[in-house]
Amino acid sequence: MIAVFFMTNFNGTILEKEEQMSFQNRGYAYGDALFETIKVSGGKILFWEDHYFRLMSSMRIMRMEIPMRFTMEYLEDEIRKTLENSGLNTVTSRVKLMVHRNEGGLYTPNVNDVSFVISASKLNEDFYLIKDEFYEVDLYKDFYVSPSLLSTLKTNNKAINVIGSIYAKENGLNNCFLLNTNKKIVEALNGNVFLVKGNIIKTPPLSEGCLKGIMRTQILNLIKDLPELELVEESISPFELQKADELFITNVIAGIQPISKYRKKIFNSAVAKSLVQKLNVKIRLN
Structure with a gap:
């Protein structure tokens, strides 16, 4: 012990x-x-x-x-x-x-x-794992992120994340997506957001107000080295979420968290699982 x-x-x-x-x-x-x-x-x-x-x-x-x-x-x-x-x-x-x-x-x-x-x-896990567990998200719309350089920093000003987490718990959700003042997807309550459609992976650019996440950076670099995938940093509207093949959240503690359900849409996690394997290989080699 x-x-x-x-x-x-x-x-x-x-x-x-x-x-x-x-x-x-x-x-x-x-x-x-x-x-x-x-x-x-x-x-x-x-x-x-x-x-x-x-x-x-x-x-x-x-x-x-x-x-x-x-x-x-x-x-x-x-x-x-x-x-x-x-x-x-x-x-x-x-x-x-x-x-x-x-x-x-x-x-x-x-x-x-x-x-x-x-x-x-x-912590319990030495490396990053994807657990086959149900993970449901929805939008948090009571308050909005005002995109600026300050919103990309990891500061102690996290009121929207705290209140949004309480909202998620009260509504039986695992997480929520935050919107900016332009009503675009910014990030999850505890990480950056990636959307998979075909061979295209999209994530909001920093100009939308999302955190400059450390795991976000690792995933961006991994995707850039994979010729079968195309990386796009563009705004994501809430309407795109239900058309996606896959959604996942990234942060340095969990690594990659696949999303099972957003509203009525059920997602797979094939790309997320593949990226986790490549991430763990990169960690072992460095």
């Missing part, structure tokens, strides 16, 4: 679970924070370079000061230190790396320097 100690890494210092951060933390008070959700498979940090450069780019957009010590090697070492102190260094884990602007000020911060928090929890 592996002992798990629920430690948190705050600016390089390992804290016990009971040690709390200030309620004046700007990530809590104003959502002034970014985060990366990272999968670590048996000690191997998956897609770490992509996560790192997305975080650095997002910090610049948020006008956060990037410390000189925030190199790829430094943050990787801090992730590994957190895993080791949590008893998770040899298993598969979900790591959350959050960067928040330091305390001070109201909407206008007093400083632009930052702190980081790293936490980890155990």
